[in-house]
Amino acid sequence: MQISKYKAKTISDAISMVKNELGQDAIILSSRKIKEGANGHLFEISAISSGADIINNSSGQYEDVKSELMNIKEMIYILNHSEGITDRLIMKPETLSIYAKLLRNGFNEHYARAFLEKGGAFSNGSSNNLKKIRTETIKAITEIIGIYKPFENTNGVQTVTAMIGTTGVGKTTTIAKLAAQLVLKSKKKVGLISVDSYRIGAIEQLKTYANILGIPCFPAFNRKDLIAAIKRLKNMDVVIIDTAGQSQYDEKRIEELKNIMTEDLKIHSHLLLNAATSEEEMNKTAINFSPLKFKSYIFTKLDESEKYGSIINQLMKKQLPISYLTTGQNVPDDIEEASKNKIAKLLLNKN
Numbered sequence: 001m002q003i004s005k006y007k008a009k010t011i012s013d014a015i016s017m018v019k020n021e022l023g024q025d026a027i028i029l030s031s032r033k034i035k036e037g038a039n040g041h042l043f044e045i046s047a048i049s050s051g052a053d054i055i056n057n058s059s060g061q062y063e064d065v066k067s068e069l070m071n072i073k074e075m076i077y078i079l080n081h082s083e084g085i086t087d088r089l090i091m092k093p094e095t096l097s098i099y100a101k102l103l104r105n106g107f108n109e110h111y112a113r114a115f116l117e118k119g120g121a122f123s124n125g126s127s128n129n130l131k132k133i134r135t136e137t138i139k140a141i142t143e144i145i146g147i148y149k150p151f152e153n154t155n156g157v158q159t160v161t162a163m164i165g166t167t168g169v170g171k172t173t174t175i176a177k178l179a180a181q182l183v184l185k186s187k188k189k190v191g192l193i194s195v196d197s198y199r200i201g202a203i204e205q206l207k208t209y210a211n212i213l214g215i216p217c218f219p220a221f222n223r224k225d226l227i228a229a230i231k232r233l234k235n236m237d238v239v240i241i242d243t244a245g246q247s248q249y250d251e252k253r254i255e256e257l258k259n260i261m262t263e264d265l266k267i268h269s270h271l272l273l274n275a276a277t278s279e280e281e282m283n284k285t286a287i288n289f290s291p292l293k294f295k296s297y298i299f300t301k302l303d304e305s306e307k308y309g310s311i312i313n314q315l316m317k318k319q320l321p322i323s324y325l326t327t328g329q330n331v332p333d334d335i336e337e338a339s340k341n342k343i344a345k346l347l348l349n350k351n
Helices: 011-022 072-081 093-104 109-118 130-143 171-184 202-213 223-232 251-260 279-288 309-317 340-348
Strands: 004-008 027-035 041-048 159-164 190-194 217-219 238-242 268-274 296-300 322-326 335-337
Touching: 004 011, 011 027, 011 041, 011 072, 072 093, 093 109, 093 130, 109 130, 109 309, 130 340, 159 171, 171 190, 171 202, 171 238, 171 322, 171 335, 190 202, 190 223, 202 217, 217 223, 223 251, 268 279, 279 309, 296 309, 309 340, 322 340
Parallel strands: 159 238, 159 268, 190 217, 190 238, 268 296, 296 322
Antiparallel strands: 004 041, 027 041, 322 335
């Protein structure tokens, strides 16, 4: 195995030298910042070609870590998707590999670094225990994930819940999935209410699902109607309210909904967020819907997203529990209760 070293004034220039000579699949063994004569500080990268055999190297120095080492493509990705990499990250290419995977999965770069810090990535000797770093980093991520089960342990008290969110996020379909599971699997008595007076055919769509399940469904166009509908469903175990989809910027309509679903009605709202939504828009949605005091997040359309770091980004900004994840349009199958293990798998499966 021949190790080549490349020195340049910037990390970008050093990476370009490696790429030009060894190709974009070259593997970085180490990177550091050094002081060299009148040239001042330089960056030095040690690398080998992707075909080099490092697993069976007699010194054992790189045994069992080939899959963990960073290649040039990952380093270039980091440089293009990060505001800059700190000296501590530059000194640990193994840690950079994990960092790159988090960025590729949509993690905010600042949060990615914070989780690596908690995972022990920057402690002395950490490069010798990469599996532990990965495990501890995932553990740090899952520790911030709270799980909420809105329909469990109700002690016989009726649960009245509402699905809120932007247009097209999947509220009505999610309600149909939940109602079907509660009726068919949990054997609960369920009633539905629609307060969506804006979308043409909204109540008809909800009634179609209700008719299939053989459960009651009522419209409510104002607070008085809503109170009456809830009273008509007083014998139900669960009442689920479908709300009108609206722009997160339409403060007037959000206020209207708040005035209909007043606090005295004890309605537990849950905010639906499209997993493919940008970090900025997702957070704005959560902020602008906050007057409705929602209890949990429901992340929808995971099947339409290739990245799931946005889920963690949102929890870092406004930490509330997650109740459900939806993965498609099929009723009632494409929904499941959120769990830390499920979310961890989503994060780990992104290469």
